[in-house]
Amino acid sequence: MSSESGPQRPSSHPLSEFPASLRGKRILLCTESFGPVNGVSRTTLMLVNHLRANGANVAVVAPDNHTRTNTFIPKQPSTASESLPDNVGRQSLDVRIQGYPLPYNPELSIVYPVRLSTLYRRTFETKPDLIYLASPASLGFQVMLQLRQQPLENQVPIICNFQTDLAGYCNILFPPPFSNLAVLAFSHVQTFLFNHFSVKTLFYPSRFIRRYLEEQRVQRDKLEILQRGVDTELFHPRRHSETLRQRLAPNNEIILICVSRLGGEKGFEFLAEVAKNLDARGLNFKLHIVGGNRNVAVETEIKDSFSSLVDKGKVEFAGFLVGEELATAYASADIFLHCSITETFGLVVLESMASAVPVVARDEGGPSDTVYDGKTGFLTPPGNLDAFVDKVTLLAEDAALRRKFRENARSQAEEWTWEKINNQVAWRMADTIAQSERERAESAVGAKLAQQEETPEDGSGDAGGSLVMAPSPLFGWLTMSDAVKARASDVRILGGMAAISASWVAVGAYLVFINAGIWVKKTFRGVFLR
Structure with missing residues (x-):
C-alpha cells in the first residue's frame, strides 16, 4: 500500500460528530x-x-x-441529548x-x-x-x-x-x-x-x-x-471456531479462505490455478470458498473448474454466508486469498483483516490501498501466478510470520470505523446542501436587482433620453440562441439516453446468449462425454 497522490478535499469537520444541519x-x-x-x-x-x-x-x-x-x-x-423531534x-x-x-x-x-x-x-x-x-x-x-x-x-x-x-x-x-x-x-x-x-x-x-x-x-x-469501514465487533478474532476448524481441517491442514460472489469477473480462474499449483507443491491445505451466484449455471461452471480438487477434499464451497456465520468463517481461517482485479475497494479484504487473518492479493484495484505489503499480507503482480503461489506457501509454512501479520491486520482494521466513514459522507452532504441554498439565495437577489434596474422609478425606460433603436433581424436571431442551445442540448441528452439504453440492451442480449450456452453445456454434458 502506498499513500494517495494528487489533490484531495480532506474534511475540515470533526468526523466523530454528525452534522446537525x-x-x-x-x-x-x-x-x-x-x-x-x-x-x-x-x-x-x-x-x-x-x-x-x-x-x-x-x-x-x-x-x-x-x-x-x-x-x-x-x-x-x-443518548437523551441526541433525541430527535417526532418529524x-x-x-x-x-x-x-x-x-x-x-x-x-x-x-x-x-x-x-x-x-x-x-x-x-x-x-x-x-x-x-x-x-x-x-x-x-x-x-x-x-x-x-x-x-x-x-x-x-x-x-x-x-x-x-x-x-x-x-x-x-x-x-x-x-x-x-x-x-x-x-x-x-x-x-x-x-x-x-x-x-x-x-x-x-x-x-x-x-x-x-x-x-x-x-x-x-x-x-x-x-x-x-x-474508503470503507468495517464492523470490528462482528468481524473479530474471538469468532474463531475450533469446531469449524476440526470439520474443515481434521488433519491440521492450513485453511485458506476466499469470500466472493461466484462470478467470471472475480478471478476464480486464477484462484483455481493457484489451488492446483499449491496441491502440486504438496502443501497440506483446505480451500474454503464462501459465496455463490443466484444464476445456478454460472455457479456450476465456476465450481467445475475446481472439480478435481473437490474430489480430493482440498476445496469446499460453503455457499452464501452472512452475519456471525460469515464472521466465524473468516476468523477460523489462516490466510485469505483475494484473486479479483476488478474490485474498487474489496470490503472482504478489510473484513478478513478485522478477523486477524492475513491477506494475499493481486496488486490491482482496491486491495492495493488496503493491504500493507509485508506487514498485513502480501501483494503480488496481477498476472504472476508463481509469485502469488510463493507468497501463500511462505505464509502457510511460517507460523511466526502469520502471527505477526495477524496482529498487524487487526490493528489496521481497528482504525477503519464506519462512524468516521459515514460522517465524512454526511458532512459532505451538509456542505453541499448549504452551498446550494446560498447559490439559490444569491440568484434570487440577483434576479430581483436586475428586474429593478430594468424598471426605472420614473417609468421612462430611458434614463439618458437617448434614441432607442429597433432591434435588427440579426439581433432578433441572436436572442433566440438560448432556445436553440436548449433544443440542441435536449437532442444531445436524448441521444445519450438512447445510447445508454442500446448499450444495456446489447449487454443484456449478449449475457442471455452466454447464459444459454452455459445451460446447454450443463444439460447435455453427459451426452457429449459418451
Whole structure:
C-alpha cells in the first residue's frame, strides 16, 4: 500500500460528530442494489442506517429484486441529548422499481425507464435537498440525464459514490470487440454525465479508481477519496471456531479462505490455478470458498473448474454466508486469498483483516490501498501466478510470520470505523446542501436587482433620453440562441439516453446468449462425454 497522490478535499469537520444541519433534510438515495448481498450494497446499507439514525430523511430507490430487505428502520439515538423531534429522521421510505436482472449477476438489474418526477412524487412529494447516487449505472445514469434537462431553479445537487468499475467488468466478461465497445461507451457516457455542474462530488475508494476517473476527464476538484469501514465487533478474532476448524481441517491442514460472489469477473480462474499449483507443491491445505451466484449455471461452471480438487477434499464451497456465520468463517481461517482485479475497494479484504487473518492479493484495484505489503499480507503482480503461489506457501509454512501479520491486520482494521466513514459522507452532504441554498439565495437577489434596474422609478425606460433603436433581424436571431442551445442540448441528452439504453440492451442480449450456452453445456454434458 502506498499513500494517495494528487489533490484531495480532506474534511475540515470533526468526523466523530454528525452534522446537525443535515437532520430533517430530504435525501434521495438511488442505488443499483441494496441489502446485505455484496460489499457495495452493504456499504450503502450502513450509510442509510447511519443517516436515518441521526435524523436525516432518506428515501431509498432501488431495483425490485431479491435484494429486498427489511432493514430500513432508523435506530433510536443512543443518548437523551441526541433525541430527535417526532418529524425528523422517522421516514423509512423504500421505493422499488422494475428492472431486468443481469444473467451473470442477478444482484444488478438494468432498470427500466423511470421519470425523475415520479421518483420525487413517490418519495417526498417534492424535489429533495440532495440526490446521492451509489455506484451509478442504469438507474443513476437516468437520474443524471434527466436532471440535466431541468431549468436552473429546479436543479438538485448530486453526490456520486463510484464503487463499481463497470468498464472493468465488461473488459473481463466480454471478448473483443464487444469489450472494447463497452469500455468506449462507458467512457463517453461517464465523461458526459460526471462533468455536469449538478454533480458536486464524486467519491472514489482507491488510487486505481482515481486514475480511471481522471482518464475520463472528470474535474479533479470534484474528486474526494472515501474508503470503507468495517464492523470490528462482528468481524473479530474471538469468532474463531475450533469446531469449524476440526470439520474443515481434521488433519491440521492450513485453511485458506476466499469470500466472493461466484462470478467470471472475480478471478476464480486464477484462484483455481493457484489451488492446483499449491496441491502440486504438496502443501497440506483446505480451500474454503464462501459465496455463490443466484444464476445456478454460472455457479456450476465456476465450481467445475475446481472439480478435481473437490474430489480430493482440498476445496469446499460453503455457499452464501452472512452475519456471525460469515464472521466465524473468516476468523477460523489462516490466510485469505483475494484473486479479483476488478474490485474498487474489496470490503472482504478489510473484513478478513478485522478477523486477524492475513491477506494475499493481486496488486490491482482496491486491495492495493488496503493491504500493507509485508506487514498485513502480501501483494503480488496481477498476472504472476508463481509469485502469488510463493507468497501463500511462505505464509502457510511460517507460523511466526502469520502471527505477526495477524496482529498487524487487526490493528489496521481497528482504525477503519464506519462512524468516521459515514460522517465524512454526511458532512459532505451538509456542505453541499448549504452551498446550494446560498447559490439559490444569491440568484434570487440577483434576479430581483436586475428586474429593478430594468424598471426605472420614473417609468421612462430611458434614463439618458437617448434614441432607442429597433432591434435588427440579426439581433432578433441572436436572442433566440438560448432556445436553440436548449433544443440542441435536449437532442444531445436524448441521444445519450438512447445510447445508454442500446448499450444495456446489447449487454443484456449478449449475457442471455452466454447464459444459454452455459445451460446447454450443463444439460447435455453427459451426452457429449459418451
